[in-house]
Amino acid sequence: MYSPSFQPLLQSLLATLADLDFDYEQEREKLNTSPDANIKIRALEKLKARHYERRQPYIQQLAILQKRMMELRA
Structure with a gap:
């Protein structure tokens, strides 16, 4: 709780x-239709990197929030 x-x-x-x-999955689906495998691979790598970078600040905030909640329980 x-x-x-x-x-x-x-x-x-x-x-x-x-x-x-959700946005990441939608973009991945779009890339799956690319006929050029090399372009697709590079685009997927860039997409993954962008997704990771966009998520990191929120993951960090969740970690901080979790730490605060644990401190209050102690």
Whole structure:
């Protein structure tokens, strides 16, 4: 059970991550239609890197939030 004070932030972070993941999957699907394998591979690598970079700040915020919640439980 999460503290009510953390719940809005937690929900917002998780929703943002879900949106980023959805966008990533949509872009991957588009790339699967590319007939050139080399272009497809390079584009997928760039897409993965971009996805990772976009997610990292939210993952870091989740880690900070989790640490704060654990500190309050102690």
